[in-house]
Amino acid sequence: xxxxxxxxDIILSEEHFSLDETLDCGQAFRWESVPSDFFRTYKGYxxxxxxxxxxxxxxxxxxxxxxxxxxxxxxxxxxxxxxxxGELKRRxxxxxxxxxxxxxAGGIRLLRQDAEExxxxxxxxxxxxxxRIKGIIGRLCEMYGGFPDFKxxxxxxxxxxxPLRAGFRAGYLEDxxxxxxSGETQLEKIRExxxxxxxxxxxxxxxxxxxxxxxxxxxxxxxTEAYPVDVWIKRVNERYYPNGLPDCVKGVQGIAQQYLxxxxxxxxxxxxKV
DNA sequence: TTCCAGGCGTATC
DNA sequence: GATACGCATGGA
Numbered sequence: 010x011x012x013x014x015x016x017x018d019i020i021l022s023e024e025h026f027s028l029d030e031t032l033d034c035g036q037a038f039r040w041e042s043v044p045s046d047f048f049r050t051y052k053g054y055x056x057x058x059x060x061x062x063x064x065x066x067x068x069x070x071x072x073x074x075x076x077x078x079x080x081x082x083x084x085x086x087x088x089x090x091x092x093x094x095g096e097l098k099r100r101x102x103x104x105x106x107x108x109x110x111x112x113x114a115g116g117i118r119l120l121r122q123d124a125e126e127x128x129x130x131x132x133x134x135x136x137x138x139x140x141r142i143k144g145i146i147g148r149l150c151e152m153y154g155g156f157p158d159f160k161x162x163x164x165x166x167x168x169x170x171x172p173l174r175a176g177f178r179a180g181y182l183e184d185x186x187x188x189x190x191s192g193e194t195q196l197e198k199i200r201e202x203x204x205x206x207x208x209x210x211x212x213x214x215x216x217x218x219x220x221x222x223x224x225x226x227x228x229x230x231x232x233t234e235a236y237p238v239d240v241w242i243k244r245v246n247e248r249y250y251p252n253g254l255p256d257c258v259k260g261v262q263g264i265a266q267q268y269l270x271x272x273x274x275x276x277x278x279x280x281x282k283v
Numbered sequence: 284t285t286c287c288a289g290g291c292g293t294a295t296c
Numbered sequence: 297g298a299t300a301c302g303c304a305t306g307g308a
Contacts, residue, residue, distance in 0.1 A: 035289060131289080138288035141306065176304025181291085218291050239289040270289075 010090045012080065019072040019080045025094035027116020028064045034271050036228050037120055038130055038143045039156070047071070055087045056123050057155040089118050089231075097264060103257040106249040107265055110272035117271060119264050120228065124196050125158050125189075127229025128211070131221045132181050148173045162186040181216025188214050199226075204235040227263040236262040245269045 011022040028049045032040040040053030047063035054060065061073040072084060085091065098115065101107040129149075134142050150156050152172065165186050167179035175182070188194040194214060199207040207230070208222035217225070223237035236254075238246070258265040 134288090135290040136288065136303080137290090137305085138307080141288075144306090174305065177291095177302095178304080216291065220290060224289075237289075241289070274289095 010085075014077050017074055017076075019075045019077065019084075021070040021072060021090075022068055023070065023088075023090060024068045025098070025115060026068065026070070026088070026118055027114070028062065028070075030114045030116040030271065031088075031118045031120065034114075034117060034267065035139055036267065037122060038139070038146045039150070054156065055083055056126070058083055060084065086121050089121055092118075094118060097261065100257050100261075101265060101268070104255040106245075106272075107255070107258070107268060110268040110276070113276035114268065114271050117267050119231070119233070119267060121231050122228050123156075124200065124225070124229035126156050128185065128189075128196070128217075128225040129156075129182065131224040131228070132185060132214075132216050133175055133178055134224070135178065135216070135218075135221060137178075145173050145175045145178075159186055159189040163190050178216060181214070184215035185217070196230075200230045204232045207232065208235070223263075227266070233261045233263045236266050239270075241270055241273050242266060245273045248273075 013020045028051050029042075032051050032053065033042070037053070040051045043050050043052050043061075045063060047065050050061065050063040052059070052061050058079070060075065063071045063073065065071060072080060075084065098111045101111055130142070130146060133145050137145075146156075149170075153161055162182075163186065165183060167183045170179040170182060173179065185194075189196065194210065199210050202210065204223070204226050207226050208219065211217050211222040211225055212219070220237050220239055223235040226232035227235040227237060236242075254262060254265075
């Protein structure tokens with residue numbers, strides 16, 4: 010990673026980074042591609058700090074209207090720019106499937122997102138599709154003038170959330186807000202726990218099962234050993250890893266999961282019937 | 284019309 | 297502990 014300041018913008022070089030592959034791969038739901046003169050431009054947020062970022066060519070980026078202080082304090086961490094993804098991918102290359110997945114979409118990075126936003130977002134994600142998840146979250150942000158933290162959601166009821174059209178998940182959000190605000194669920198303690206113990210704690214919330222808990226830990230608390238298993242990863246496990254994951258992913262299964270998730274959905278050859 | 288979407292709660296065995 | 301089924305909503 011290398012950067013410079015130029016006319017109020019940050020100019021960033023990072024070889025292992027693609028906006029499409031990182032911001033539109035189902036780990037974050039508040040980034041949208043917008044028209045521009047550049048190869049690609051996205052608008053989105055960390056918490057409620059806005060950013061417009063362009064990819065001008067492979068490995069070259071502009072963070073528009075961004076001070077060096079904001080880059081160093083917010084965006085460098087958010088985009089996980091201190092982690093060497095080249096080194097990670099070299100480790101993954103020991104495994105044939107992961108090697109193919111990294112070759113297919115080598116610009117994926119694991120975002121260091123906000124814990125509260127991720128917990129809420131992945132409760133909404135269950136038995137749902139990505140465009141509709143984005144719609145519900147968009148309406149939530151509209152209702153509260155930005156993504157609400159749990160303090161903002163204190164005492165909220167499923168009825169009050171009806172305009173979101175979140176369906177049966179509204180009741181889950183109500184229970185989640187109540188448990189976090191009462192201190193029954195302590196996210197900062199969970200952040201310090203090993204993933205398995207943290208997941209067990211999160212699963213006391215109604216509507217949080219193993220998959221949502223692991224997503225909250227991986228995406229919202231950078232627990233890289235958390236390995237969320239959804240229908241797609243279940244297919245990966247059955248097809249490529251019937252005897253378990255390879256040793257080379259130890260400790261960073263969650264990052265490997267991102268490459269595998271994207272690969273099995275859009276890149277892997279179709280399974281032929283025997 | 285039916286099926287599916289980054290699952291989970293509940294009932295039943 | 298394993299398995300079957302319903303669940304709100306909306307797009308394909």
